[in-house]
Amino acid sequence: MLENIKYIIEKYGDHPAFFRYKSSTGKLLPLFYIYDSYLQSPDIWAQLLKSTGKRSIRNTPYDGIFIGLLVEEKHKAEVLAAGFDGIYTYFATNSFSYGSSQRNWRSIKAFCDSNNLIFIPSVGPGYIDTSIRPWNGQNTRNRINGKYYETSLKAALETRPEIISVTSFNEWHEGTQIEPAIPKTRGQTAYLDYLPYKPSLYLDITRRWAEKFREEQEKWLQ
Structure with missing residues (x-):
């Protein structure tokens, strides 16, 4: 993932169509949706996404806004523990999953x-x-x-x-x-x-x- 992010930013980061979103700190950062993020453990993600991680991407030229996929309710805590910046629900079928159920x-x-x-x-x-x-x-x-x-x-x-x-x-x-x-x-x-x-x-x-x-x-x- 780290190598992919580096490649994307180095190859396309200066292009005028490259999307950036204002973070809570006021920085304009690339926004990445991570599909099936729950297949990797929060501890592994935290190495990349938390400032204290062994291979942290935070406060580097490759920092970004990383959005994890929420399918089950337990993924809320996992996304938080992993160091993601947000959650998305992805699926177009209402009630297919906890996350895609509009009542939730x-x-x-x-x-x-x-x-x-x-x-x-x-x-x-x-x-x-x-x-x-x-x-x-x-x-x-x-x-x-x-x-x-x-x-x-x-x-x-x-x-x-x-x-x-x-x-x-x-x-x-x-x-x-x-x-x-x-x-x-x-x-x-x-x-x-x-x-x-x-x-x-x-x-x-x-x-x-x-x-x-x-x-x-x-x-x-x-």
Whole structure:
């Protein structure tokens, strides 16, 4: 991980499109989402992510904001012990996991607030992955012509988060894409489209809620 971070920052760190986020100390630092972070023990992560760690990345040119994945409730304490800067929930299926269950977001946010962690709820337009996981129909979530997405965005916004992540832009195989779509069939696979609405339906919804998010954030800071 340390070598990967060094490579990313050294190769792309000066590019104008390289994203940086203002940390609690006021520094602009790269933000990294760490998928399946719970597969490594907190003690191992702490060697890299805590200032007292043996190979600490903190206060070096390679420092960043590191966001761990929360799946189970116990991961809250593990993320904290590991030295991560925040939590994200990733999965687009409401109730698939503890972290992706919108009913838990307020309590997760409260935990993050009390421990100086960033809470990043993840929202999605729907979910259907049965073309690649035929056994997983119980986790399908119908888009309901954008209502599922808007319900997820509303639940996320109500927690007053610093960031909301979208799962995903273009993962067609899991039915979570928000990019423009028109009817398309390839072999036996018929890709989801947004008819009778226009191809940009989900980008339009994203734009509208992004503007609302910005307006709400301004109110929270007053």
